[in-house]
Amino acid sequence: MKQLAVGDCLWPHVRRVMEEERPCSVERNIVFAVFREEPVEEFCGLATDHDISKHPNWIFADLVEHRPMLSVAPKLGVRKALCLMDENQLGALAVLNKGQFVGVVTRQSILEVLLNRERLLLKETMRLKIAAETNHEQTVVWVGRLAALNDAARSLLGVLAHTSIENELLQAGIDALCNLLDARYGAIGIVDNVGALTEFIYAGISDEQAQQIGHLPEGRGLLGVVIEENVSLRLADMGKDPRSAGFPQHHPHMTSLLAVPISHQGRVYGRIYLSDKYSGELFTKNDEELALSFAHSLSLVIDNAREIEEVKRARQRLDYIAHFDALTELPNRTLLTDRALQFIAQAQRKHDIIAFLFLDLDNFKVINDTFGHAVGDELLRAVAKRISGCLREGDTPSRMGGDEFIIMLPNIADSLDAAKVAIKILHALNEPLQVQQHQIYSRASIGISIYPDNSLSFDELLAQADSALYHAKKLGKNNYQFFTPEMNSAAQHYLKLEHHLRQALELEELVLHYQPQVKIDNGCIIGMEALIRWHNHAMGIVMPDQFIGLAEETGLIVPIGAWVLQTACKQARAWQLAGMPIRIAVNLSGRQFHRFQDQRQLLDVVLDVLKETELSPELLELEITESILMHKLDTTLDTLNQIKQLGVRISVDDFGTGYSSLSYLKRFPLDTLKIDKSFVKDICTDANDRAIVSAISAMAGQLKLELVAEGVEDQSQLDFLGGQQCNYGQGYFFSKPVPAEQASALLRQSVLQKQ
């Protein structure tokens, strides 16, 4: 506290008088400050009522003349002033500042100021004491509130620990908050991403009422405002607020309202509302802050919980993607491998038998290319369902990719069980599948390997099932085969063949041989069939029977077929230019014939080749099989008509081996039928073959089609054919397929013969 100075304690009852004045009536406690006028006004000293009463007839000059004139500065401490008064036995001291009279300080004035100051201090102390007591009471209240908050926070921590918002925990939260803020009603409402109420946890409202309240909030009314605008509301009488749409009908009546949003970083998860304090008081700013802080903590919990949920969902999705095939939803290779290794480990202990069925669709590529990938995908899904429908619980169907499926049958009694399942699946797939507007026949082939008979290793078992599958395909597809050790070498050969075939065109390993087609009655060559040969540097000569099927399966037939067409037409043009115009027959495979999504139309290819080689169209004959004719009848007819309009001839190869009906033959723009060599082979000994050849000859005659007998090997066959309406023959009897140079020599000979 500041040191008390003389200047702070000036005596108020001072009267200024002049030297020559005479005191008259004298009041008690008055101190006279005596001044001289000449030459300038000057302070001369002090006279007290006591001095005057002692010398009632003296003028003031006399009263001050014989007395020491003591003065002090205003800054002098009061203690020193009192000592000075004691030493000089004075009751008052003049206070001068740089010689100028400021006032008078008396013992009494000092004591009064000191007393006043004491009183003030006492008052302040009292006030502080009262304030301290009030603060203490408030602190006690706040400690209580903090304890309750702590409880609520602990509930929230519990929520955090549970990582998901559970209603009991939210209940604990709203109960704690209601207790804390003395609220009669309270509720926590949680909304989902689109603002629909997903949780409504209440306090002070009965369950029956809550059920009747129904949907809360609707995004309107006061609580809607809280959520939509992400703001708090603190109202004395909510009914008077213009934004109030009223509480739902069955909600208990409420007057005061405190509502806060549960939001984090601008995202609103819901709202908390409290209503009507038991004490009747209104909600305060502090209450609002408390509720907001509670809501904030809750928002963190919800945010956290939702994030955890999202991570969990993402993990599940990743886990699913890692183990299941997205298209068919069957287990993928990873999951199959996991399960297979587990079963194999178990089987080693229990001596179980496990079968692995490797299934591949027989015609998937064609379906995919013909109908498009969307149909292909749907077909695979339908196939997956059919396969699953044939299995028991515990079996694992899986998709490896493409049209390859592996089915694991654990715990079978013997390999016969595996065969039964394979037959069941093949039968199921033999039934047509309805995919979009198409009825599709999607047959399959299956290779089977057995643990432990074939191998103890999963990888080996898979490779063995694959080899068996290859074998099943080789045997004409739509069947199943068990693995045998011999199959391995066949599969390896197949792989080697594919590897080399992919390079055959580039390495110019393909050549064409030509086989004459001869007029039976005069032996003149009327045409040449181009037949492909493959001279591989490592494998030697590979015949078409060995690689055309592979080329079709791999799609390599398209570039190879284009090369054949171009080379054959070039050769025919060369013969034409050499004065030996001769018809060239070129084999087309089904894959070449039908248009594929990413490939050019056959018609365009033919047009380009004719243009480029300048061969007359009528010198080109395309050989197609009955199966091509029967597939996609309308588009086939269209394509054939367009090709025919170019002037190109069309013949049906291997006739008699397919299933073409006579009416179809009538509809197609055909020029030639080629009787399959299998009928010609035993024509002299087999009456059935003779009958078939006779029937075909008669039919060709009726339809005005040229007829060529294939595989003519001896004179007796030729004699029989000559007796029929079959005018043309082709076979080793006339010539084997020969390289272009030899074919040219044969042609020259034939031309000479004609002349």
Ligand SMILES: Nc1nc2c(ncn2[C@@H]2O[C@H](COP(=O)(O)O[C@H]3[C@@H](O)[C@H](n4cnc5c(=O)[nH]c(N)nc54)O[C@@H]3COP(=O)(O)O)[C@@H](O)[C@H]2O)c(=O)[nH]1
């Ligand atoms: N898509 C394509 N297919 C082609 C092509 N080149 C041939 N092929 C087809 O491959 C199959 C086998 O052909 P290949 O080994 O050339 O056999 C042909 C002849 O050599 C054989 N033939 C001819 N005469 C006789 C005979 O008297 N006896 C006998 N045992 N065989 C004989 O027949 C085959 C010709 O058959 P075809 O085509 O039905 O007239 C075969 O299916 C070819 O079509 C090609 O470039 N593209």
